[in-house]
Amino acid sequence: MQINQDMAMNEKARTVVLARRPGPDISVDDFALVDQPLPEPGEGQVRVRNRYISVDPYMRLALSDRNGVSAAKPLGEAMTGGAVGVVEASRAPALPPGTMVTSQFGWRDRFVADASAVQAVSAEGVQPSWYLGLLGLTGMTAYAGIEYILAPAAGETIFVSGAAGAVGSVAAQLAKQRGCRVIATAGTDEKVAWLKDVLHLDAVANYATTDLAAFLARECPGGIDHYFDNVGGPTLDAAITAMKPKGRIVVCGAISQYNTPNYCAGPGEFFKISEKGITIVGLNVGMWFDRGKEAFGDLAQRVATGKLIWEETIVEGLDNAPQAFVSLFSGQNRGKMVVAVDPAR
Amino acid sequence: MQINQDMAMNEKARTVVLARRPGPDISVDDFALVDQPLPEPGEGQVRVRNRYISVDPYMRLALSDRNGVSAAKPLGEAMTGGAVGVVEASRAPALPPGTMVTSQFGWRDRFVADASAVQAVSAEGVQPSWYLGLLGLTGMTAYAGIEYILAPAAGETIFVSGAAGAVGSVAAQLAKQRGCRVIATAGTDEKVAWLKDVLHLDAVANYATTDLAAFLARECPGGIDHYFDNVGGPTLDAAITAMKPKGRIVVCGAISQYNTPNYCAGPGEFFKISEKGITIVGLNVGMWFDRGKEAFGDLAQRVATGKLIWEETIVEGLDNAPQAFVSLFSGQNRGKMVVAVDPAR
Numbered sequence: 001m002q003i004n005q006d007m008a009m010n011e012k013a014r015t016v017v018l019a020r021r022p023g024p025d026i027s028v029d030d031f032a033l034v035d036q037p038l039p040e041p042g043e044g045q046v047r048v049r050n051r052y053i054s055v056d057p058y059m060r061l062a063l064s065d066r067n068g069v070s071a072a073k074p075l076g077e078a079m080t081g082g083a084v085g086v087v088e089a090s091r092a093p094a095l096p097p098g099t100m101v102t103s104q105f106g107w108r109d110r111f112v113a114d115a116s117a118v119q120a121v122s123a124e125g126v127q128p129s130w131y132l133g134l135l136g137l138t139g140m141t142a143y144a145g146i147e148y149i150l151a152p153a154a155g156e157t158i159f160v161s162g163a164a165g166a167v168g169s170v171a172a173q174l175a176k177q178r179g180c181r182v183i184a185t186a187g188t189d190e191k192v193a194w195l196k197d198v199l200h201l202d203a204v205a206n207y208a209t210t211d212l213a214a215f216l217a218r219e220c221p222g223g224i225d226h227y228f229d230n231v232g233g234p235t236l237d238a239a240i241t242a243m244k245p246k247g248r249i250v251v252c253g254a255i256s257q258y259n260t261p262n263y264c265a266g267p268g269e270f271f272k273i274s275e276k277g278i279t280i281v282g283l284n285v286g287m288w289f290d291r292g293k294e295a296f297g298d299l300a301q302r303v304a305t306g307k308l309i310w311e312e313t314i315v316e317g318l319d320n321a322p323q324a325f326v327s328l329f330s331g332q333n334r335g336k337m338v339v340a341v342d343p344a345r
Numbered sequence: 346m347q348i349n350q351d352m353a354m355n356e357k358a359r360t361v362v363l364a365r366r367p368g369p370d371i372s373v374d375d376f377a378l379v380d381q382p383l384p385e386p387g388e389g390q391v392r393v394r395n396r397y398i399s400v401d402p403y404m405r406l407a408l409s410d411r412n413g414v415s416a417a418k419p420l421g422e423a424m425t426g427g428a429v430g431v432v433e434a435s436r437a438p439a440l441p442p443g444t445m446v447t448s449q450f451g452w453r454d455r456f457v458a459d460a461s462a463v464q465a466v467s468a469e470g471v472q473p474s475w476y477l478g479l480l481g482l483t484g485m486t487a488y489a490g491i492e493y494i495l496a497p498a499a500g501e502t503i504f505v506s507g508a509a510g511a512v513g514s515v516a517a518q519l520a521k522q523r524g525c526r527v528i529a530t531a532g533t534d535e536k537v538a539w540l541k542d543v544l545h546l547d548a549v550a551n552y553a554t555t556d557l558a559a560f561l562a563r564e565c566p567g568g569i570d571h572y573f574d575n576v577g578g579p580t581l582d583a584a585i586t587a588m589k590p591k592g593r594i595v596v597c598g599a600i601s602q603y604n605t606p607n608y609c610a611g612p613g614e615f616f617k618i619s620e621k622g623i624t625i626v627g628l629n630v631g632m633w634f635d636r637g638k639e640a641f642g643d644l645a646q647r648v649a650t651g652k653l654i655w656e657e658t659i660v661e662g663l664d665n666a667p668q669a670f671v672s673l674f675s676g677q678n679r680g681k682m683v684v685a686v687d688p689a690r
Contacts, residue, residue, distance in 0.1 A: 253619070264613060283622065284619060
C-alpha cells in the first residue's frame with residue numbers, strides 16, 4: 001500500500017503552458033510542454049486520461065495583453081479548455097474507471113479533479129471528439145446563433161464568414177436547412193469548393209482573393225438580412241455596409257483580429273447600425289448551455305440522418321497542440337480542429 | 346391677374362444653405378443665408394410660412410465627407426429637416442390658408458410645395474414647436490428607444506448619456522417612470538443640477554469633469570442593465586465596460602463623434618459585447634413613425650398631466666439657425682433646440 005502510493009506520487013502529467021505572450025505572429029514557441037506531478041485521487045476525486053483536447057480561436061483572447069472582460073493568462077499557466085477522456089482511477093462511486101468524461105482543464109494528457117468538475121458522457125453512438133465540437137462549444141455556438149438569436153426565415157439571405165470553420169460550417173448548414181439563401185466566405189479555394197460542392201451553399205468567395213464589397217453587392221443586390229460573424233475586421237465592415245435596414249448581426253468571433261494589439265476595437269462602419277436600424281447581438285456560448293439538451297439532441301439527430309455534415313481536422317499528439325492552435329489563425333483547418341492525445345506512455 | 350402673378354414671382358424666400366464643408370470646428374461660417382425665388386403655388390400646392398424650424402445633431406451627418414448610408418450634402422444645398430408653419434396661400438382645398446402644417450424642407454422662412462408633402466396638424470392644446478420635438482422626431486426617438494427597444498423593467502439600472510438634451514431628457518424621464526434606477530451624464534454643472542433636482546434622476550455626472558469609469562463603478566456596482574447612448578465615443582466605451590452580461594444598448598446618436606473625420610468608427614471596447622453577450626440596437630427614428638399615434642398620444646398626455654417635463658431652448662430668427670445648430674455640439678441647449686423664424690417681413 002505504501003509502495004503503491006509512492007509510485008503514484010511519482011507519476012507525471014504532461015501539460016502545455018503559456019511560455020511567452022504571443023505577438024501578432026503567434027508561434028509554437030509561445031508555448032511549452034511541461035511535466036507536472038500527478039497526485040493520487042483523493043476521496044471524491046477521479047484521475048482522467050484525456051483522449052482529445054480542443055483548440056479553439058477564443059483561447060487566443062486570454063493570451064492577449066489587451067484585456068477583454070477577464071485578465072490576461074499569466075505566463076507559465078496551463079492552457080485551459082474542453083477535453084474528453086476516460087476515468088482511469090476513481091474514488092468517486094458515480095464515476096467508475098472506464099467512464100467517459102468531458103472537462104475544462106485543457107491541454108494535458110492526464111489530470112486529477114473532483115468528480116463534480118467533470119461531466120460523464122455517453123460513449124454510445126457518437127465519436128468522443130464530438131463532445132469538443134458538434135456536441136460541445138462549437139455546436140452550441142452555431143445552434144444558438146442561428147436557431148435562437150438570428151432565427152432567419154426561409155427565403156431570407158444570410159452571410160456566414162469563416163464558413164469552412166468549426167462554427168461556420170454548422171451555422172451555414174443550419175441556415176440552409178431553414179430555407180435561407182446562404183452566402184459565405186472562406187480562406188482557400190479548396191474550402192470554397194467544399195462549401196459549394198459539398199455543403200451546397202449558394203455563393204462562396206475566397207476572402208483573400210476577392211473584393212468582398214463587390215461580391216456582396218453582386219450576390220445580395222437586395223442586401224443581407226442576417227450576418228453570422230466569425231471573423232470581424234474588414235469582413236464585418238463589408239457586411240454592415242451590405243446589410244438591409246433592420247438587418248441582424250450575431251458577433252460570434254473575430255478571428256481576423258485576435259492577433260492584433262487590440263482585438264476589442266469596433267468596426268469602422270459601426271455607426272451605420274444606427275442609420276440602418278441594425279441589431280448586433282454578441283454571442284457568448286457560455287450563456288446558452290442551458291438549452292444544450294435540445295440543441296445537442298437536434299444536432300446529433302441531423303448528423304445521424306445525414307442531414308448535417310460534421311467535419312473534423314484531427315492532429316495527433318499533445319506535443320502538436322500548439323501547432324494545431326497556431327494553425328487556426330492561418331485557416332489550416334476545415335471544420336473542427338481537435339488534438340488526439342498520445343496513448344498511455 | 347397678370348399683375349398679381351408677376352408680383353408673386355418676384356417674392357423671395359430666405360434659406361440657409363451649406364456654404365463650406367465643416368471640419369472638426371464646425372462654425373457659423375460653414376453656412377450662408379440666401380434669397381431664393383418663391384413661385385406662386387400651382388394646382389394642388391400650398392405656400393407655407395414657417396414658424397419654427399428644428400436643428401438636431403443628426404443633421405451634421407449629411408455634412409460629413411465621410412459618408413454614412415447616404416451621400417454627403419452638396420455645397421450650396423439647403424439645410425433640410427423638420428419645420429412647422431402655417432399655410433398662407435393655397436390651391437389645395439384640403440389645406441386652406443391658416444392650416445398649421447409640418448414639413449421636412451428645413452431651414453427657410455417660406456416655401457411652396459405639393460399638399461402631399463406637408464402634414465396638417467392640430468393647433469389645439471399644444472405649442473406649435475412641440476411638433477419638432479415632443480411630438481416629432483425627438484419624442485419618437487426617446488419613446489422608441491425606451492418603450493419599444495429597451496423596455497427596461499422596474500428596478501433595473503439604465504444609463505442615459507446626454508440626458509439634458511432633447512432626446513435624453515425624455516428618455517431619462519420615461520425610464521424613471523418605468524421604475525428604473527436612472528444614471529445619467531451631461532456636460533455642465535447646471536445641467537447636472539437640473540437633472541438631479543428637477544428630473545429627479547438617481548445619479549448624474551458632468552462628463553467633462555468626471556472619471557466616467559469610476560462614476561459608473563460607484564453608482565452601478567452590480568453593472569448596468571441598459572444603456573441609452575446619445576453621445577458615442579469614450580462614454581460608449583465606459584458603458585460597455587460597465588454593462589452586465591446580457592445587457593442591452595440602444596445606439597441613438599454619437600454627438601461626440603460627429604465633428605471627427607470618421608464618425609462611423611466603432612467603440613474601442615466593441616468585442617466585449619461578444620464576451621458579455623450584449624445586444625446593441627441601432628435606432629433610426631424614421632423606422633418607428635408607424636407607432637407615432639400611440640407614442641405621441643402618450644407623450645402629450647404625460648406633459649398635459651405634469652408627469653413629463655418638456656424643455657425647449659428657443660433661438661430667435663432664421664439668421665441665428667447656424668449658431669443654434671453649431672451650439673448643439675458644445676452642449677449649449679437644455680432640452681430641444683428650436684429656431685423661431687422671423688415674423689413676416
